Amino acid sequence: MIDLDAHLAAIRAGDADAFGRFVAGAERGVRESLRSFAAHVDTEAIVQEAFLRVWELAPRITPDGRPNSLLRWSVRVAKNLAISEARRARVHGVDPSTLEGVEDASPTAPPDPLLRRAIAECREALPDKPAMALAARIESGGAEPDEALAARLGMKTNTFLQNFSRARKMLGECLESKGVAL
Amino acid sequence: MTPEERESLVAAVTSAHRDRGPRGEIRGHRAFYDLDDAGRREAFEATLRVRTIETAADPRALSSTARAVLARIR
Numbered sequence A: 001m002i003d004l005d006a007h008l009a010a011i012r013a014g015d016a017d018a019f020g021r022f023v024a025g026a027e028r029g030v031r032e033s034l035r036s037f038a039a040h041v042d043t044e045a046i047v048q049e050a051f052l053r054v055w056e057l058a059p060r061i062t063p064d065g066r067p068n069s070l071l072r073w074s075v076r077v078a079k080n081l082a083i084s085e086a087r088r089a090r091v092h093g094v095d096p097s098t099l100e101g102v103e104d105a106s107p108t109a110p111p112d113p114l115l116r117r118a119i120a121e122c123r124e125a126l127p128d129k130p131a132m133a134l135a136a137r138i139e140s141g142g143a144e145p146d147e148a149l150a151a152r153l154g155m156k157t158n159t160f161l162q163n164f165s166r167a168r169k170m171l172g173e174c175l176e177s178k179g180v181a182l
Numbered sequence B: 001m002t003p004e005e006r007e008s009l010v011a012a013v014t015s016a017h018r019d020r021g022p023r024g025e026i027r028g029h030r031a032f033y034d035l036d037d038a039g040r041r042e043a044f045e046a047t048l049r050v051r052t053i054e055t056a057a058d059p060r061a062l063s064s065t066a067r068a069v070l071a072r073i074r
Helices: A004-012 A016-032 A043-060 A067-089 A113-124 A130-141 A146-152 A158-179 B005-011 B029-035 B037-057 B062-071
Strands: none
Touching: A004 A016, A004 A043, A016 A043, A016 A067, A016 B037, A016 B062, A043 A067, A043 A130, A043 A158, A043 B037, A043 B062, A113 A130, A113 A158, A113 B037, A130 A146, A130 A158, A130 B037, A130 B062, A146 B005, A158 B005, A158 B037, B005 B037, B037 B062
């Protein structure tokens, strides 16, 4: 079983690389815990803010003796942020059960080599412009807005987004043909 | 809104780039607020798939979300 608390001591000591390994294993569980908020708040912003707070508060976190205490804590932070944001936006009708499920979050294993290879093969099969748009997004790592990525590729922003959408769909179809579901 | 416009909004929301507010808080993507509930849910599921692709493409298995977070703490 994966226990992301293996990184906790290093994270508390300020090791950003260790925090990166923690985020790599925790991100999907944290994001999926916000599914019931998806129509109410921008969960991408919540996920990023939650991890920044976890990093800031990690030195004060005491493990509860069970595996993945830092992951459960991250889910709790993310859900509280989402509830605050939903209230701020005066969203009505958020299901109270959204606070449940903290215990359900589980860590994600690193992608296996077969998945990596399948995705690489499907990316190689993409037409040029969709491939360029997808590569620009991946290489940027969230550092730049799409407007900047589009300008660098000599595309209008809307054309960039359409090419990115095509890449996403074609990649999904290609992976499906290989028996891979994302 | 045409299907193409909706698709572009969903694609925009899948980006990990987010602006910061005056107090340093991470702001929601403006495309998110132009989508209806169904579009927002679609963007959520699309983001999960995009992050899986990004993770598989990165030698450290970091998605663009993870890289954006790490860029802010380093």
